[in-house]
Amino acid sequence: MPVTLNPSNSDPKVFKVAAVQAEPVWLDLQGGVEKTIKIIQEAASKGAKIIGFPEVFIPGYPWTPWANNFVVTATVLKEYQANALALHSPEMDRIREAVREADLTAVIGFAERDGSSLYIAQATILPDGTIANHRRKIKARPTHYEKTVFGDGSAQSIWNVVQTPYGRLGSLNCWEHIQPWFKTHFYSQHPQIFVGAWWPAFPPGTGNSPYIVSGEASSRMTQMVAMEGGCFGLACCHVVSEAGAEKMKLTGFPWFTFPGGGFTHIYGPDGSTLARADDAGVEQIVYADISLSKIDEVKTVADIMGNYSRFDLLHTVSHGRNWAPVVYNDGEEKAVEERIGEINNFAAGAYPPT
Numbered sequence: 001m002p003v004t005l006n007p008s009n010s011d012p013k014v015f016k017v018a019a020v021q022a023e024p025v026w027l028d029l030q031g032g033v034e035k036t037i038k039i040i041q042e043a044a045s046k047g048a049k050i051i052g053f054p055e056v057f058i059p060g061y062p063w064t065p066w067a068n069n070f071v072v073t074a075t076v077l078k079e080y081q082a083n084a085l086a087l088h089s090p091e092m093d094r095i096r097e098a099v100r101e102a103d104l105t106a107v108i109g110f111a112e113r114d115g116s117s118l119y120i121a122q123a124t125i126l127p128d129g130t131i132a133n134h135r136r137k138i139k140a141r142p143t144h145y146e147k148t149v150f151g152d153g154s155a156q157s158i159w160n161v162v163q164t165p166y167g168r169l170g171s172l173n174c175w176e177h178i179q180p181w182f183k184t185h186f187y188s189q190h191p192q193i194f195v196g197a198w199w200p201a202f203p204p205g206t207g208n209s210p211y212i213v214s215g216e217a218s219s220r221m222t223q224m225v226a227m228e229g230g231c232f233g234l235a236c237c238h239v240v241s242e243a244g245a246e247k248m249k250l251t252g253f254p255w256f257t258f259p260g261g262g263f264t265h266i267y268g269p270d271g272s273t274l275a276r277a278d279d280a281g282v283e284q285i286v287y288a289d290i291s292l293s294k295i296d297e298v299k300t301v302a303d304i305m306g307n308y309s310r311f312d313l314l315h316t317v318s319h320g321r322n323w324a325p326v327v328y329n330d331g332e333e334k335a336v337e338e339r340i341g342e343i344n345n346f347a348a349g350a351y352p353p354t
Helices: 029-045 070-082 090-102 175-177 180-188 215-229 242-248 293-299 333-346
Strands: 015-022 049-050 105-114 119-126 132-134 160-163 167-173 194-198 232-238 265-267 272-275 284-290
Touching: 015 029, 015 265, 029 049, 029 090, 029 284, 049 194, 049 232, 049 284, 090 105, 090 119, 105 167, 105 194, 119 215, 132 160, 160 333, 167 175, 175 180, 175 215, 180 215, 194 215, 215 232, 215 265, 265 284, 272 284
Parallel strands: 015 049, 015 232, 049 105, 167 194, 194 232
Antiparallel strands: 015 284, 105 119, 119 132, 160 167, 232 265, 265 272
């Protein structure tokens, strides 16, 4: 069973969040959709109101280019692209319907197919089944690893916090956790909870691998964002079995040991561990009971978007609009103004009921 460090208390505002540590159905779109729905149903049966999934859970994170030459990689990537998930598709409609039936909010991580290109994408789906936010990881790793597979996210992907019935929910993919200017924009949207979606990663130093690619480092990045932003953080990640490693051509790569890859944690806004997975090689949903009132305790001490800032000395200028190849009319200004108005209303004290 997962290790839970914060049992429920008498606070009437307490609700349950869930962080997924699971193995994808590798290179199988339909199987991945089925498994995602089952996980959503299980979390709902346990009373979860928000659930977060790993990075590109459908159809799995492709470590393959890290571990192989191009000839081997190409055989996997052809199948990978064929099993990626389109945003507007019957498969996504099935996931949306499952979220609606479960009456929770889900952040789904998936390899998005748009035409003939792939992106590391997240969709935040509300309890009524609507997609409140769709975004793409703003930068695939500039070396050949992720750039072999994925394109960079579109400009509007910097808008990654939305209002839900249980608070303002944000989403981050992998090393977006360590991009300072991107995080400043993230914090300016006043997230209260966020899903940090991650790859499978392994113990520090495995096969002389760099510490920064370890599961421990990845989890600590989510913990740091929770502390910086004063928000609850869900680090969600993959498990890789021996069969999964063989499917993705990872067997023998010295950085990995199988089964393994998991490091799921849930962090409080003070950085404390609220719950964690108890085994890196086992699938489990990790739960924690949280209350947004905890955020005030932290931000009274240090609110980096308020009392612990000096924006007269340092500030960030963001450009959050993406130009299409053909533009027929320009409605973007209104959309941006509406989003900024929503954020400003929240900052002025228009908190949702919890």
